[in-house]
Amino acid sequence: MLRRQARERREFLRLREQQQRLQRQQQRREQLRQALDENRLLPPELRREALKLQRELEFDPPGETEPGHHDDEYKWAGLEPPQVMVTTSRDPSARLRLFAKELCLLIPGARRMNRGRADLGALVGACRAAGVTDLLLLHETRGDPDGLSLCHLPHGPSAHFTLSGTVLRRDTGGRGGAPLAAPHLLLLDLDTALGRRVGTILKHLFPVPRPDSHRVVTFANQDDVILVRNHVYRRRGKEVELEEVGPRFQLRPYLIRLGTLDQGDAADVEWRWHPYTATARKQRLLASA
Template identity: 80%
Template sequence: ALCVWQLRRQARQRREYLQRRAQEEQLRRQEEKKQKLRQALDENRLLPTELRREALALQKELELDTPGLDGTGSQDDEYRWAGLEPPRVMVTTSREPSSRLRLFAKELCLLLPGARRMNRGRAELGALVGACQAAGVSDLLVVHETRGSPDGLLLCHLPHGPTAHFTLSGVVLRQEVGGLGGGSPAAPHLLLLHLDSPLGRRVGTILKHLFPVPRPDSRRVVTFANQDDVILVRNHVYKRRGRTVELEEVGPRFQLRPYLIRLGTLEQGDAADVEWRWHPYTATAPKRRLLSTT
């Protein structure tokens, strides 16, 4: 059990984290207003209605801004120290997993270099997250299933979040892919394709920091390709033969679709603030592309 002073320290760090996130969001909104004002002045058109009351104050701030700097640098980026140390990833499953789910969790550990798998047992989420925080784990992955088919992935970045919720589909195991049996344990090069919207960059940041920095001579490539807001995940190894390159898929192969990002850890549940939520039932939902600008 945690001591009282440890609980107080965690609560204080959590409050500081949320305060810095709120300040960062306020600065981002202020920069968006200045950008709209600058664009309206450059194009010599009417100011947006929501900016007319504070246009003079924004113009004074624009005159003081340094050219080339937007002033929106992250004050509290959860991944600002990424790359100094390799991530420590823990993979677990829902309770009473099927054999296919256990095998898929094992193959996730092969996909993520240095990841370890933990049997869920009867552990609750609070005890699970607390044990990972005490062990210095950087990310916790929880895989869920429905009738023996993996269909959900929860990705919790420790110690303060965020927690990303994904639907999981199209799971093909390594033995079903039919490529190389063992593959390569080296850290892979990452390809993030068509994740160029603000939300896409946020999801890409969450996913890419599960992997350590690769060596230049690594012969493994993991691809996260966005296609109609569905992220296709592929794992390949390649060999050079003269001027040609032979590419072979080793698996596992699956698809991810984000539907919720919370500014908190997994055990906080609905108490954590919602950073983004997918609204599929709005009138414009079929027309929008969330993860890419095109």
């Protein structure tokens, strides 16, 4: 089992490196194409291989700007509903346990597992053996949920978020504990490369909804903070009644690793939030405007 996992991990990393190399090559060809179309000087880093890139441009199909994704962690998404497991840190408070239960109601088909004394390696191994596709780990500080780690199995990625503004279902006046249908998803203002990446990680927690579903889950970006809202709606003639059922919370991504949670610092960092750089206040990471 360990040898097979190591072999699959090596193949996963090799295919991802190949994909990144193809993307860099395609970006250089696009830079050359734009320079030729605008009749301006070539960038210094392209002058040595300009002739080679120009020959490659002749074989590029028109309208195609990105190479095919040979390595996509979510290539089988939609064929089967995701299997999501929700757990907490050790010795969770009553509020964190209740929030974990309501998170299972937010995500259709999600199951909750008591953490006990199990370490991250045992958690990830048990979820991988049980066919779980995503593991959600909730953290808290003095009884207030303040962190969420999301691990896609079997090989990653792992996204880490700060969690704030938690409002439970009972506080929003929503419906009871009965599970609701698979929701339609709204991803608002997540139009940069990082925003699309975070949106892809979040949206694949949910199964494909039926067309007649009356539930909507919204991930709305506001100043690089993702507002998560859960609503149901009813049609009464030409009017639509909207009711929030909760829970309500806010997410802010700060780290994405190309690996699972049990690998820790050994996994490569795809993106990390740098809040203490000089231009951090001026940057918009998840939206282009």
